[in-house]
Amino acid sequence: MNFLSENRLSECVVQAPESTINSEENHDELLSAVLTLPETLRQPMYLYYYEDFNTLEIAEVLQIEPENVRNRMSRARKKLKMMLGKKFGAIRDGRERARKVPHPSP
Numbered sequence: 001m002n003f004l005s006e007n008r009l010s011e012c013v014v015q016a017p018e019s020t021i022n023s024e025e026n027h028d029e030l031l032s033a034v035l036t037l038p039e040t041l042r043q044p045m046y047l048y049y050y051e052d053f054n055t056l057e058i059a060e061v062l063q064i065e066p067e068n069v070r071n072r073m074s075r076a077r078k079k080l081k082m083m084l085g086k087k088f089g090a091i092r093d094g095r096e097r098a099r100k101v102p103h104p105s106p
Contacts, residue, residue, distance in 0.1 A: 041076035044069050
């Protein structure tokens with residue numbers, strides 16, 4: 001596994017301090033979280049971040065369109081943010097913040 005791909009995934013999933021991202025425990029937890037994703041989301045994430053495939057290669061292997069690979073990876077990242085966001089101190093998603101802020105009356 002390449003250090004760059006590990007860091008890239010960690011930075012996409014959560015925006016936490018470098019010291020938190022680099023611990024072995026967090027890398028193991030991140031891999032475990034990726035492996036718990038549904039198969040359609042897990043496959044492109046694993047191939048991209050842990051096997052260093054690009055989106056065109058993943059599309060070929062999975063026999064889907066490259067756009068579908070990008071969509072699945074985007075959905076997988078959102079799920080991972082929801083799963084791991086609280087542990088790493090990141091905002092879980094934009095909807096949570098939006099619910100807490102009252103909208104001004106016109």
